[in-house]
Amino acid sequence: MEEVAGTVLVGESFDPVSGRVIVEDGHIAAIEEADTESTDIVLPALVNAHTHLGDSVAKEAGVGLSLDEAVAPPNSLKHRRLAAADTEELVAAMRRTLRFMHRTGTARCLDFRESGPAGARALRDAGEGLDIDPFIFGSGGASVLDIADGYGASGANDDDFAEERTAAAAQDVPFAIHAGEPDATDIYPALDLDPDLLVHMVHAEDEHLDRAADQGVPIAVCPRANTVLSVGKPPIRELLDHTTVALGSDNVMLNPPSMLREMAYTAKQFDVTAREVLGMATRAGADAAGLDTGVIEPGKRADLLVVDGDSDNLAGTADPVRAVVRRATGLDVKRVVR
Template structure:
């Protein structure tokens, strides 16, 4: 039995309560309001809703490049770097990134993994013992579903992906696809595939939003990556008004996978509340992947992020949710539980 005390951000509304979380065998036994001397802030650990961890072998390679030059298959700089990397180099680079994610409060990531079954196996090996669970959207061939948790398509303009979608349907595995990143032309074709997750939706328009709402398709947005590649700003407010929206950091070659940076960027540049941003970084990603975390409530997995509320950075903050979203950094992390 373990107790984690301080200001606890409870439930999906992140109500701040002075008290403690009682943890038993990795699960939340109880959340109790009680007097405590602890100045810590306790919140759900992050779920990063979209990464490309293979890009760990190509850090900073995309600086100054267009979207197609940087990441488009099969001839972009990213894919040339992936092809050139041997397996040991790839696994080591991804493990380093996963360790960084763990230290900065992330316990799960929804990753689009290139290179078919060997690529998915490499990520499984990289994640072993690190404390970050990868939900792998594999690629290249339906057989990747023997190893991966679902299929991740590059975009409906790249292929029709009918066989991959059918394989997911047959196995009960989720099908995710990039859509609306460079422009809107692939959004309707992506929606025609009845996806379980859309990524980016930078150029989503009203007719797209109506279809998303009708089919209840969640969306992962990646504001910082969109800014680096200069593809535009996703209509996050409108997306939130129509569906579940989760936050991801996208390509490791573009930005470090810091949910702190992603939250601060989203809260400052978009028409969203701090509670909505924190939900995008925790609850929403867990919900999309069917993970039993992302919310602090009895019965859930005890995946918790503990911040030092008396750090030189956070001391004196009045609103703990705003402090987490706008101000907190990796230096404020005291520990990650679960």
């Protein structure tokens, strides 16, 4: 048994409770209200709802390029760098990125892994023995599902993914797809595939949002990456009003995959509350992949982030939720409990 004490952000509304989380056998056994001398803030460990960890071999390479030039398959700078990297180099680079993510508060990430079964296997190897667990959306044909946790499609205008969608459904694993990043032309074709997760939706219009709501499709947004690639700003307020919205950092080549940075940017640039942003960065991403984490309540997996509420950066803040979302940095992270 382990006790994690401090101001605990409890439940889906992240209510601050002075007390401790009781952890047994990797799960939350109880939350006990009690006076505590700890100034720590205890919240769900962060879930990055969209990454491309293979980009770890091309950090900063895409800055100043268009979307197609930087990341579009098959001939973008990203894909050329991936093709040039040998497996050992790729695994080592992704492993370092995973370690960085863990140190900045992330316990799970939903990764779109290129390069078919070999690419999925490389990410499995990169995560071996680490305290952060990548959920792998594989690509390159249905056979990748023998290794991956789900299927991640590049976009409905790039290929016909009907076979991969059918295979994912048959194996009861999620099917995710990019949509609405450069423009809106691929949104309806993506929705026609009845996906379990849409990524980006920058150019979603009212009719797209209504259909996503009708189908109950969650959406992962990546606002910092959208800014770097100059594709626009996702309509996060409207998306939240229609469906579940999760937060991701997207390509490692464009931005460091820090969910603390992503939360602060989102909270300050969009019409959203701090609690909404924290939900996007925790339970929404977990729910999208069917992960038993992302909220502090009895029975849930004990993936916890402990932040130093008395750090030089956070001391004196009045609202622990706002403090974590808008101010916290990797220097404020004390540990991630998994």
